[in-house]
Amino acid sequence: MPLTRERIAEAALALIDSDGLENCSMRRLGNQLEVEAMAIYHHFADKGELLDAVMDRMLDEIELPPRGSTPPLERLRQFTYNYRSAAIRHPRAFILLATRRFNTVCAFDLYERVLEVFADLGLDAAESAYWFRLIGGFTSGAGLAEGASRERIADATPLRLERTPEAIDHPHVRAVAPHLQVRNLDRVFDFGVGVLFDALAARVGDAPKS
Amino acid sequence: MPLTRERIAEAALALIDSDGLENCSMRRLGNQLEVEAMAIYHHFADKGELLDAVMDRMLDEIELPPRGSTPPLERLRQFTYNYRSAAIRHPRAFILLATRRFNTVCAFDLYERVLEVFADLGLDAAESAYWFRLIGGFTSGAGLAEGASRERIADATPLRLERTPEAIDHPHVRAVAPHLQVRNLDRVFDFGVGVLFDALAARVGDAPKS
DNA sequence: ACCTGAACACCGTTCAAGT
DNA sequence: ACCTGAACACCGTTCAAGT
Numbered sequence: 001m002p003l004t005r006e007r008i009a010e011a012a013l014a015l016i017d018s019d020g021l022e023n024c025s026m027r028r029l030g031n032q033l034e035v036e037a038m039a040i041y042h043h044f045a046d047k048g049e050l051l052d053a054v055m056d057r058m059l060d061e062i063e064l065p066p067r068g069s070t071p072p073l074e075r076l077r078q079f080t081y082n083y084r085s086a087a088i089r090h091p092r093a094f095i096l097l098a099t100r101r102f103n104t105v106c107a108f109d110l111y112e113r114v115l116e117v118f119a120d121l122g123l124d125a126a127e128s129a130y131w132f133r134l135i136g137g138f139t140s141g142a143g144l145a146e147g148a149s150r151e152r153i154a155d156a157t158p159l160r161l162e163r164t165p166e167a168i169d170h171p172h173v174r175a176v177a178p179h180l181q182v183r184n185l186d187r188v189f190d191f192g193v194g195v196l197f198d199a200l201a202a203r204v205g206d207a208p209k210s
Numbered sequence: 211m212p213l214t215r216e217r218i219a220e221a222a223l224a225l226i227d228s229d230g231l232e233n234c235s236m237r238r239l240g241n242q243l244e245v246e247a248m249a250i251y252h253h254f255a256d257k258g259e260l261l262d263a264v265m266d267r268m269l270d271e272i273e274l275p276p277r278g279s280t281p282p283l284e285r286l287r288q289f290t291y292n293y294r295s296a297a298i299r300h301p302r303a304f305i306l307l308a309t310r311r312f313n314t315v316c317a318f319d320l321y322e323r324v325l326e327v328f329a330d331l332g333l334d335a336a337e338s339a340y341w342f343r344l345i346g347g348f349t350s351g352a353g354l355a356e357g358a359s360r361e362r363i364a365d366a367t368p369l370r371l372e373r374t375p376e377a378i379d380h381p382h383v384r385a386v387a388p389h390l391q392v393r394n395l396d397r398v399f400d401f402g403v404g405v406l407f408d409a410l411a412a413r414v415g416d417a418p419k420s
Numbered sequence: 421a422c423c424t425g426a427a428c429a430c431c432g433t434t435c436a437a438g439t
Numbered sequence: 440a441c442c443t444g445a446a447c448a449c450c451g452t453t454c455a456a457g458t
Contacts, residue, residue, distance in 0.1 A: 042442070116382050130389075130401040134402040137351035148310070175335040179336045213422080245423075
């Protein structure tokens with residue numbers, strides 16, 4: 001089986017999923033592929049280009065319902081949920097989507113299709129930008145926060161506080177924290193999406209669904 | 211001048227601000243402090259603990275208006291703007307706040323004061339969690355996105371697309387992108403905050419400001 | 421207690437060499 | 440064209456040694 005960009009990017013995403021972004025080195029990736037690390041440089045100019053390919057693989061998984069399948073607002077809402085699903089499926093790789101510039105053809109194609117939905121809603125370019133940043137910022141930020149809740153970050157200080165008496169000095173934290181535990185995160189995300197899409201629906205003149 | 215945790219953390223933040231997170235190594239940091247890199251380990255157990263201290267320094271700069279100075283909703287709105295200011299002041303260090311777990315005493319103290327505002331608004335613990343994640347997710351995600359707009363990410367692929375013909379094939383991207391340029395980001399953030407706080411104001415029974 | 425300096429096990433990347 | 444292997448300039452961290 002020859003080495004290809006696709007095989008390498010797939011192995012890189014799998015390695016990040018299992019061992020974390022900080023452990024996805026060219027040498028370890030080469031090891032997974034049963035090839036010398038330096039062979040990868042024949043397919044990618046540098047590690048940044050490889051990480052862009054990993055982003056593309058994740059973006060590929062995020063479906064946007066096709067035009068006409070359902071009203072624009074529902075297409076956008078479904079896309080938002082699918083974006084979050086990628087964050088849950090790849091908690092250790094999602095940071096790439098949240099922190100790296102989108103610079104690939106694949107990413108721009110997706111941008112284009114998403115921004116088309118805003119136009120279908122009747123928003124002009126400026127308002128499309130506003131709502132895009134609002135909904136996208138929330139989805140990205142909430143996805144990162146959920147990832148942090150779902151697992152340890154490798155080089156973070158081990159949980160000094162979460163079970164020591166200090167936490168007891170913070171009554172509001174103690175009261176709210178249970179509602180941000182993993183088993184409640186679906187509800188928390190639903191709430192945020194609900195507020196944002198009710199506001200967007202009011203703006204574009206549809207009646208809110210709920 | 212003796213080496214202290216404070217001096218080290220301050221130098222680390224300054225180094226990240228100037229050279230980027232990826233160039234803030236123990237050796238380079240030691241160089242800045244005119245000390246052997248290994249001396250830092252006498253003050254911090256490992257790099258993760260140092261990065262937590264850097265986070266604390268940033269959080270220290272983010273002011274929350276004191277109780278009673280202004281209505282709770284305005285205190286929260288001001289805090290949201292101050293949080294974003296930290297993202298703009300430290301675009302290369304802000305990723306720490308967005309991606310690392312908050313695990314320090316300092317971070318929990320701040321959580322406590324912020325969640326107290328939600329309680330002052332009359333929200334119960336569950337709704338506090340919902341609004342906290344909604345507003346916090348947006349602020350964090352938008353801050354990261356703005357940081358990416360404001361500067362190059364070191365190992366990202368150089369801007370292949372931003373000036374090549376490919377972009378021309380994406381009419382919606384072409385139309386919307388100018389509204390997400392740096393000079394318009396204040397407006398974009400204002401819009402998001404406006405939508406969120408109007409919704410929150412409606413929920414807690416105050417009249418929206420605008 | 422506080423800092424040094426050598427050492428270990430890693431990195432990303434370059435480059436000459438193999439086939 | 441595609442891959443190897445040695446080498447370079449870095450990492451974080453450990454540890455024995457200095458003061």
